[in-house]
Amino acid sequence: MKAIGWLKLLTPFDRKLLLVVTILVALSFLLLLRQTSGARVVVSADDKIIFVAPLDHDQLVELPGPLGITVLQIKDGAAQVISSPCVRKVCIGMGEARHSGDLLACVPNQLVIRIEGDCEEDGEYDFISR
């Protein structure tokens, strides 16, 4: 009872306003949750983010690096490097990245591709036990 005693100090209008504002804040949290549930592909080159896209939208992306164009394929909720100008093609051999925190990198072409968000849905492993 003591915890809500301060409500008596408010005018009736203030109480209504407080209710409305509380609902709005709760709605903003819901909006945030909905937005983060879709994972994104984030590509950075030389510590700068050069490309961001949602993972559920299929497309082919050409990423410029110092060696040339690396082609990234986003398909069926996974990202994969399908062609690269580098010598050893390690980035193509890394396969698919589909979960939050997954990483693809092409060191010769200075590109880092990582998946962000989506942590609520596949959270069976934490960062250490991954």
Place this chain on the structure above:
Amino acid sequence: MTSSAVDPQQLEQVRRRVMLALFVALAVALHTVEVLLPNPIPWFRIGLANILALTALFSYGIQALWIVSISRILIGSMLLGSLFSPGFLLSLGGGLAANILMSIGYKLWQPKIGPVGVSILGALGHVTGQLLIAWLVVIRHPSIWMLLPFFLLFALISGIVNGLAADYLLGSLYKHPVFSGLKKIKTDKSQPSV
């Protein structure tokens, strides 16, 4: 005493000036103390100085609110040495947005709305304005808006706390004889305008 011979309207004006100067001084002091407090969440402040802005608003009207909060931001930043730095811009943007919302809220619902209601509006306006400035000036990345719900939640809590404090302060100030002429003027003015 000398005051017995003074025109009451002039006396009220002098009282208003003196009280506003006191409010600004107190607000600057609170602003400075708050920066010195250990801060668990970066950027988040309780906004204690807003208590004085609210008190000015409810005792002397919207103009007084703007005088107290803008002077507080300018003088406070000057004292802390952050005038015209990015932090000052954040502070100013937040203050302007808060003042606009508080003025609108007070103007629209003046007899019904209390200090807590205005304080909540101000706190929400403050974080929104700050984030807008942060987005425009500091980090031009849309993901900064993902912070907004958390900011709004903290602002809601601090807004309630500040509003209650202002309510308490106003309650005890009105008992003082200095504010005795004020209530009369306030009620006289509010009736024709509403």
